[in-house]
Amino acid sequence: MNTALRKPAAAAQPPLEPQAASAREHLRLSGVQKVYTGGALPVTALADIDLSIARGEIFGIIGRSGAGKSSLIRTLNRLEDVSAGQVLVDGVDIGTLKGDRLVALRRRIGMIFQHFNLLASQTVLENLALPLKAAGFRRDEIEARARELLELVGLQGKEQVYPSRLSGGQKQRVGIARALMLKPELLLCDEATSALDPETTQSILALLQDINRRLGLTIVLITHEMAVIRQICDRVVVLEHGRIVEQGPVWQLFGAPQAEATRALLAPLAAQLPADLARRLAATRQSGARAVLELHYDGQGAEPDFQALGQALGAPVELLHGGIDRIQGHALGRLLVATAAPERRLASFLTQTGLFARAEVLGYV
Numbered sequence: 060m061n062t063a064l065r066k067p068a069a070a071a072q073p074p075l076e077p078q079a080a081s082a083r084e085h086l087r088l089s090g091v092q093k094v095y096t097g098g099a100l101p102v103t104a105l106a107d108i109d110l111s112i113a114r115g116e117i118f119g120i121i122g123r124s125g126a127g128k129s130s131l132i133r134t135l136n137r138l139e140d141v142s143a144g145q146v147l148v149d150g151v152d153i154g155t156l157k158g159d160r161l162v163a164l165r166r167r168i169g170m171i172f173q174h175f176n177l178l179a180s181q182t183v184l185e186n187l188a189l190p191l192k193a194a195g196f197r198r199d200e201i202e203a204r205a206r207e208l209l210e211l212v213g214l215q216g217k218e219q220v221y222p223s224r225l226s227g228g229q230k231q232r233v234g235i236a237r238a239l240m241l242k243p244e245l246l247l248c249d250e251a252t253s254a255l256d257p258e259t260t261q262s263i264l265a266l267l268q269d270i271n272r273r274l275g276l277t278i279v280l281i282t283h284e285m286a287v288i289r290q291i292c293d294r295v296v297v298l299e300h301g302r303i304v305e306q307g308p309v310w311q312l313f314g315a316p317q318a319e320a321t322r323a324l325l326a327p328l329a330a331q332l333p334a335d336l337a338r339r340l341a342a343t344r345q346s347g348a349r350a351v352l353e354l355h356y357d358g359q360g361a362e363p364d365f366q367a368l369g370q371a372l373g374a375p376v377e378l379l380h381g382g383i384d385r386i387q388g389h390a391l392g393r394l395l396v397a398t399a400a401p402e403r404r405l406a407s408f409l410t411q412t413g414l415f416a417r418a419e420v421l422g423y424v
């Protein structure tokens with residue numbers, strides 16, 4: 060690991076005096092409102108946002124289109140000013156920063172975008188150099204830093220290449236390298252993998268995780284891809300009409316979503332009933348038919364245990380469909396099973412806590 064990346068660049072980062080921030084808290088939003096007043100009618104994009112993000116955390120923001128995700132992330136580096144409330148970075152209200160101190164804040168925050176935002180007429184090296192040139196670094200320092208970061212993102216030797224010669228994934232790697240040039244402590248990602256194919260998305264997510272671990276960077280990311288959240292985020296907040304409707308550890312939110320908006324976002328991940336099974340499923344039990352049970356695991360307690368299920372039902376259990384994900388060490392998912400257990404036994408089984416989070420009889424086959 061490259062320790063040089065950890066050292067704060069004293070010239071580029073005049074310290075902001077931290078106030079009463081807790082050691083682990085990196086960002087805090089309290090009572091944040093954002094109203095856009097440019098158009099014919101004011102638009103309230105954010106309302107009553109209270110949020111705390113820990114140092115070194117990977118924090119996700121999800122919500123439907125127009126929910127206020129980009130507005131929220133843009134308040135963190137003052138690309139947008141809040142209309143009311145405060146955004147604290149290390150305990151400092153960034154709304155009060157002016158001049159050099161605002162510049163210093165922005166240098167401590169890197170940002171990457173869906174469409175990479177690279178300058179097409181400039182080489183990779185020139186693109187990387189821009190933030191450092193503006194900050195007054197010497198050419199040799201800039202080149203050394205660019206080399207170091209291109210290596211970190213797996214693009215060594217690409218200094219003289221123009222962006223048009225790079226794939227989408229490579230462009231995003233350059234975007235990430237550029238965002239890291241000034242050794243930021245916070246990386247903001249607005250749909251950073253949305254323009255990439257699944258495989259490239261995986262490699263960029265792995266890179267973000269690697270950066271998070273190796274450099275201790277806090278990462279705040281927006282995505283409409285729930286699989287991205289599931290894979291790399293520690294905690295997630297759900298926005299709806301500019302308000303927080305739910306937040307918590309990823310496993311909890313995915314296991315037992317409370318808000319309607321969260322359920323709707325997660326719906327594509329929930330397996331539907333397979334067509335052949337749906338066709339065969341009867342609403343009433345014919346003689347000799349087996350019951351089809353849907354068992355939910357929400358990560359809070361029970362793990363799937365077929366032996367225990369069989370014992371509780373007094374009959375074997377056959378797995379028909381479904382799967383279990385392990386998120387942050389918690390088993391989450393839905394299983395469809397068939398069992399010949401009689402109705403009386405089923406009724407008492409459904410009330411048994413400890414074997415699953417929730418269960419229901421879907422029908423009979």
Ligand SMILES: Nc1ncnc2c1ncn2[C@@H]1O[C@H](COP(=O)(O)OP(=O)(O)OP(=O)(O)O)[C@@H](O)[C@H]1O
Nearest residue numbers: 095097102104122123124125126127128129130131
């Ligand atoms: N510069 C602006 N001026 C006026 N209204 C804006 C501006 N930017 C965003 N809005 C409005 O604020 C609301 C929130 O927009 P925002 O871009 O934050 O949503 P989002 O969750 O990022 O959506 P998407 O998933 O489509 O990117 C929307 O109603 C949007 O039309």
Ligand SMILES: [Mg+2]
Nearest residue numbers: 128129130249
């Ligand atoms: Mg957006």
